[in-house]
Amino acid sequence: MTVYDLSKNSQFNVLTMPEPEREINGVYIGDLLSWVMGKAQYDNVWITIMSNINVIAVASLSDVSCVLLAEDVTLDNEVLSTAKQKGINILSTPMSAYDAAIELSGMI
Amino acid sequence: MSEVLNFHFNVDGNDFTSAGQASIQIKKNLRRLGLDPETIRRVSIAMYEGEINMVIHAHGGEADVNVYEDRIEIILKDNGPGIENIEQAMQEGFSTAHDQIRSLGFGAGMGLPNMKRYTDDMKIESVVGVGTTVTMCVNL
Ligand SMILES: Nc1ncnc2c1ncn2[C@@H]1O[C@H](COP(=O)(O)OP(=O)(O)OP(=O)(O)O)[C@@H](O)[C@H]1O
Ligand SMILES: [Mg+2]
Numbered sequence: 001m002t003v004y005d006l007s008k009n010s011q012f013n014v015l016t017m018p019e020p021e022r023e024i025n026g027v028y029i030g031d032l033l034s035w036v037m038g039k040a041q042y043d044n045v046w047i048t049i050m051s052n053i054n055v056i057a058v059a060s061l062s063d064v065s066c067v068l069l070a071e072d073v074t075l076d077n078e079v080l081s082t083a084k085q086k087g088i089n090i091l092s093t094p095m096s097a098y099d100a101a102i103e104l105s106g107m108i
Numbered sequence: 109m110s111e112v113l114n115f116h117f118n119v120d121g122n123d124f125t126s127a128g129q130a131s132i133q134i135k136k137n138l139r140r141l142g143l144d145p146e147t148i149r150r151v152s153i154a155m156y157e158g159e160i161n162m163v164i165h166a167h168g169g170e171a172d173v174n175v176y177e178d179r180i181e182i183i184l185k186d187n188g189p190g191i192e193n194i195e196q197a198m199q200e201g202f203s204t205a206h207d208q209i210r211s212l213g214f215g216a217g218m219g220l221p222n223m224k225r226y227t228d229d230m231k232i233e234s235v236v237g238v239g240t241t242v243t244m245c246v247n248l
Contacts, residue, residue, distance in 0.1 A: 032213055032214075034214065034219045035216050037153050037218075038218050038221070053124075054128065054212055055213070057128035060132055061152045086132070
């Protein structure tokens with residue numbers, strides 16, 4: 001499944017999707033950035049409620065395929081444009097991290 | 109045949125929003141050199157953790173990345189407060205980060221352990237009141 005495929009699900013809203021063809025191979029859930037950098041795998045969807053600018057750097061360095069903001073967390077415009085510029089896909093969902101992971105599990 | 113490529117960065121200690129620029133730039137440079145993605149990932153995450161530590165704990169510093177034929181060396185040098193007990197700082201979960209930093213998602217006390225795990229060799233030299241130098245090495 002690609003990030004584009006994920007974006008077709010009505011539960012997931014695209015905030016920015018500069019790299020729609022990125023593959024999705026699994027999920028990592030976490031809000032502590034060093035924890036994410038230690039554990040998230042290449043091509044994972046990273047589900048979080050963190051939305052500050054450092055999230056973009058962490059997503060970029062961990063090479064996750066997209067950031068999924070749970071609980072309808074929103075992003076500042078500045079963060080959004082940085083994500084676009086750095087090629088980081090960001091989607092949001094009204095679901096909790098738990099429900100989003102279950103939904104993803106059925107799709108992967 | 110032991111040509112060294114050096115990349116040097118000044119890491120601004122006041123600007124939280126741009127923290128990580130050096131690591132992201134290194135990632136780009138290593139991609140251009142055609143290194144394998146897993147090596148690039150290890151080097152850039154280890155460097156980012158060190159870079160963020162310099163911003164959070166030491167008011168910034170300097171970063172050098174040297175690319176040798178057989179290894180990549182990352183040197184992070186600051187003139188911050190130093191680390192009193194390195195063994196304790198290396199433990200998972202140990203952090204002196206204050207609340208404002210924690211609210212940004214840092215302060216899990218996982219940075220130094222990540223740096224050790226993602227590199228083949230790591231050395232910390234620190235003098236309280238003088239500063240800290242972290243040297244990491246990733247074999248190619
Ligand atoms: N360059 C440095 N100068 C001074 N103290 C440091 C430096 N780097 C680390 N430390 C000390 O070591 C502790 C542990 O560092 P580590 O990177 O593991 O965790 P953290 O930065 O507190 O949290 P995290 O990295 O998970 O966001 C820090 O809280 C700090 O007290
Ligand atoms: Mg740290």
